[in-house]
Amino acid sequence: xxxxxxxxxxxxxxxxxAFVAHRNLLFTVAYxxxxxxxxxxxxxxxxxxxxxxxDLAEVRDQRAYLVRITTRQALTRLRTLGRRKETYVGPWLPxxxxxxxxxxxxVELADNVSMAMLLVLETLTPTERAVFVLRDVFDFPYxxxxxxxGKTPAAVRQIAHRARSHVAxxxxxxxxxxxxxxxxxxxxQHAVETGDVQSxxxxxxPDVVLLSDAGGRRQALPRPVVGADKVARVLSAGLRWIRTExxxxxxxxxxxxxPGLIIRFGGETDTVMxxxxxxxxxxxxxxxRNPEKLSRVDQRTALSR
Numbered sequence: 570x571x572x573x574x575x576x577x578x579x580x581x582x583x584x585x586x587a588f589v590a591h592r593n594l595l596f597t598v599a600y601x602x603x604x605x606x607x608x609x610x611x612x613x614x615x616x617x618x619x620x621x622x623x624d625l626a627e628v629r630d631q632r633a634y635l636v637r638i639t640t641r642q643a644l645t646r647l648r649t650l651g652r653r654k655e656t657y658v659g660p661w662l663p664x665x666x667x668x669x670x671x672x673x674x675x676v677e678l679a680d681n682v683s684m685a686m687l688l689v690l691e692t693l694t695p696t697e698r699a700v701f702v703l704r705d706v707f708d709f710p711y712x713x714x715x716x717x718x719g720k721t722p723a724a725v726r727q728i729a730h731r732a733r734s735h736v737a738x739x740x741x742x743x744x745x746x747x748x749x750x751x752x753x754x755x756x757x758q759h760a761v762e763t764g765d766v767q768s769x770x771x772x773x774x775p776d777v778v779l780l781s782d783a784g785g786r787r788q789a790l791p792r793p794v795v796g797a798d799k800v801a802r803v804l805s806a807g808l809r810w811i812r813t814e815x816x817x818x819x820x821x822x823x824x825x826x827x828p829g830l831i832i833r834f835g836g837e838t839d840t841v842m843x844x845x846x847x848x849x850x851x852x853x854x855x856x857x858r859n860p861e862k863l864s865r866v867d868q869r870t871a872l873s874r
Contacts, residue, residue: 584621587631593873594632594707595639597682600872601702602643602695603650604663604687606865615642633713640699640717647695658785660793662855663687664862665824665841666870672826673747678874679826681706684855685845687825689739693732700725701732707874741847750846751821751828757844757851758819758830766805773797774850779804784859787839800854823869831866841866 581589588595595616599609616638628634654661663684673679680686690698699718703709704725711722711729718725753772760768779800783789794800808817815835822831824843832840841863845853857863 583625584623587625588617588620588635591632591635593871595635596870597678597872597874598636598639598702598707599643600666601682601687601690601706602640602647602698604691605650605862606664606666606870607861608646608650609643612639612642612646633709636703636707636709637713637717640703644695644699644718647698651695658783659789659791660780660782661691662780662782662857662862663691663825665829665843665855665857665866666872667841667866667868668823668826669869669871670823672872673823675826675874676744678706678872679747682825682872683827683845684825684843685853686740688855689736692739693735696720697728697732697735700728701736704729705733705736741845741852745846747828749849750844753846753849753851754821754828754830754844758821761804761808762817762819764805764808766801769801769804770797772851773800774847774852777850777852777854779854779856781856782859782862784861786860787858789856789858826872838863838866 592613595613596609599612600606603609603612616635619638619642620635623634625631665684666682668679668682672682690701693701696718700714703714703717704711709717711725714720714729715722715725720728756772757769760766760772775797776795777797777800779790779794781789790803794803818833818836820831820833822829822841824830824841827843829844830842831838832842839858841857843855843857844851845855
């Protein structure tokens, strides 16, 4: 690097330094609200464009100010996404992220960015989702959240209570360890690789739900499949056919902070699989096959609170 480059690198302006320092947090906020890394990146770009026009001398708390901009941009995009999802082909799943190891170490963060949790957040209104994320995930004060969502602090408290109750009724009640999830996925993988349908049924909860998202780009199940026997039959039939056509392989990875699998056909990434596990059994299987949602699986994403 030249001397000129060294000087340039060492003299980043305060606005850039502040944005870079909080970038992982801002991305995490946007991703939690949107369930889409691509849209989260767009939100960060919009946040940056507004941030560079701010008079920093007037900013008391740069972190809170940046989160406020990000939240407002994410809310606008979330309402647009809602309309887009109405015409989405087949079930919609969040865009999976291969996360850095430190995300798994922060159990609370991993739980909040898990595929299962993001699907729960999908059932909230945009404002409820923003309030829940900022309060329960990032522990922002009600006053700061009120400024971000354009409500009074009293209204935000009510929204937070309503969203919290809604989420509590739908999220897993018992804490699950990464080891428990990993063990269930290993049993799942072994059953699939050996074609042992009974072993597959044994690792699935009786009311397991299988969701497959291909966005109309690849073959996928048009609706959820419910029940251990049905899920096992569908998976066995599909994978048996694939084996006759091409080589099938699994790679254990961290998906949204939890153990997951990348499934490759003939060496090409085809599916990212995440799971929800309770009491040692898989209660939710999430297969993301839409190529547009697999663009980041060759890199690990850093998230932070």
